Amino acid sequence: MLKRYNIILYSTNKIVNSCRYVSQSMLKSTVNEKTGIATVIINKPPVNCISLELLNKINTEINKLQKDNIRGMILTSVRSLQKVFCGGLDIKEFYNPNPDRLAKYLTNLQDTWLSLYMTSFPTVSVINGHSLGGGCLIAMCCDYRVMVGPDYTIGLNETKLGVVPPKWFQDTMAAIIGHRKAEVSVIAGKTYTTDEALQIGLVDESSPDIDNAYKKGIQFLNSFEKISPWAFKMTKNISRQPISQWLIDNKQKDLEFVFNYMQTPSVQKHLGLYLQSLKK
Numbered sequence: 001m002l003k004r005y006n007i008i009l010y011s012t013n014k015i016v017n018s019c020r021y022v023s024q025s026m027l028k029s030t031v032n033e034k035t036g037i038a039t040v041i042i043n044k045p046p047v048n049c050i051s052l053e054l055l056n057k058i059n060t061e062i063n064k065l066q067k068d069n070i071r072g073m074i075l076t077s078v079r080s081l082q083k084v085f086c087g088g089l090d091i092k093e094f095y096n097p098n099p100d101r102l103a104k105y106l107t108n109l110q111d112t113w114l115s116l117y118m119t120s121f122p123t124v125s126v127i128n129g130h131s132l133g134g135g136c137l138i139a140m141c142c143d144y145r146v147m148v149g150p151d152y153t154i155g156l157n158e159t160k161l162g163v164v165p166p167k168w169f170q171d172t173m174a175a176i177i178g179h180r181k182a183e184v185s186v187i188a189g190k191t192y193t194t195d196e197a198l199q200i201g202l203v204d205e206s207s208p209d210i211d212n213a214y215k216k217g218i219q220f221l222n223s224f225e226k227i228s229p230w231a232f233k234m235t236k237n238i239s240r241q242p243i244s245q246w247l248i249d250n251k252q253k254d255l256e257f258v259f260n261y262m263q264t265p266s267v268q269k270h271l272g273l274y275l276q277s278l279k280k
C-alpha cells in the first residue's frame with residue numbers, strides 16, 4: 001500500500017525520478033514513490049485544449065490516484081508547449097457537434113470537475129502558461145495555484161466566445177476570489193496577467209520560472225505532512241460540498257440545458273466566428 005500522497009497538476013518531465021507509472025499520450029502521470037506525490041502533465045499539442053478523449057483520461061487518472069491513496073498531486077502542462085498551460089475546452093467539440101458525442105462530452109465535463117474539485121488529497125496546479133476558459137476551471141479546482149509569469153493570462157473568458165459559463169464554473173471562481181469580483185470577471189470574460197491574478201487572489205503565488213513554481217507547489221503539499229489525511233479530507237469536503245452538491249442534485253437539468261443551448265443558431269454562429277478568429 002502506498003503512503004498517502006498530495007497531487008500537483010504540473011507540466012514538466014524532469015522532476016520525478018521515481019516513477020510508479022507513466023501513460024504515454026495526452027496525459028502523463030507519475031508518482032514519486034518516496035514522497036507519494038503525483039505529477040500529472042497535460043501533453044496535447046498545440047495548446048492542450050480539452051477534447052472528449054483528454055477529459056476521459058483526466059477523470060480516469062484522478063480516480064486512479066484517489067484509489068492509490070497518494071499524498072498529493074501537482075497538475076501542469078508539458079514544458080515543450082512553452083507558453084500554454086491549457087487553452088480551455090476544445091471549441092471544436094461544441095461547433096457543429098455530433099449530438100451523442102456532445103452529450104458524452106458534457107457528462108464527462110461534469111464528472112471530471114466533480115472528481116478534481118473534491119479530491120481527498122491536496123492538489124496544486126502549476127500554471128506554466130496561458131490558462132483560459134476550461135483551463136482556468138481545472139486550475140481553480142486545485143487547492144493551490146502557482147502561476148509562472150509575467151506574460152501569461154488566466155480567466156473564464158466564455159462570454160467573449162458568446163457562451164455562458166455554467167453556474168458551477170462561476171461558483172468555483174467565486175469561492176476563490178469572492179462573489180463580487182467573480183461576477184465582474186465572468187460577465188466581462190476578463191483575463192488576468194500573472195500579477196493581476198495574484199493581486200485578486202485567483203492564484204496563490206507567482207514565479208518567474210517553472211522549476212521554482214514546481215518547488216513552491218511541493219512546499220505547499222509538504223505543509224500537510226503533519227495534518228491527518230482524514231482531517232484534510234473532511235475539512236475540504238465541508239468547505240466545497242455546497243458547490244459540488246448543487247451539480248450532483250442538478251446534473252441532468254444542467255446537462256439538458258447546456259446541450260440544447262450549445263446547439264442554438266446564435267451560439268453556433270458565435271463559436272464559428274471565434275474559431276475562425278483563432279485560425280492562423
Ligand SMILES: CCCCCCCCCCCC/C=C/CC(=O)SCCNC(=O)CCNC(=O)[C@H](O)C(C)(C)COP(=O)(O)OP(=O)(O)OC[C@H]1O[C@@H](n2cnc3c(N)ncnc32)[C@H](O)[C@@H]1OP(=O)(O)O
Nearest residue numbers: 049087088089090091130132133134164166258278279280
Ligand atoms: C441558467 C444557466 C445557464 C447556463 C448555460 C451554460 C451553457 C454554457 C456551456 C458552457 C460550455 C462552454 C464552455 C467553454 C469553456 C472554454 O474553455 S471555451 C475556450 C476558451 N479558450 C480560449 O478562448 C483560448 C483560445 N486560444 C487562444 O487564445 C490561443 O490559442 C492560446 C493563447 C491558448 C495559444 O496561442 P498560440 O500559441 O498563439 O496558439 P494559436 O495559434 O492561437 O492556436 C493553435 C491552434 O490551436 C487552436 N485552438 C486554440 N485554442 C483552441 C480551443 N480552445 N479549442 C479548439 N482549438 C483551439 C487554434 O485554432 C489553432 O489552430 P490552427 O493551428 O490554426 O488550426
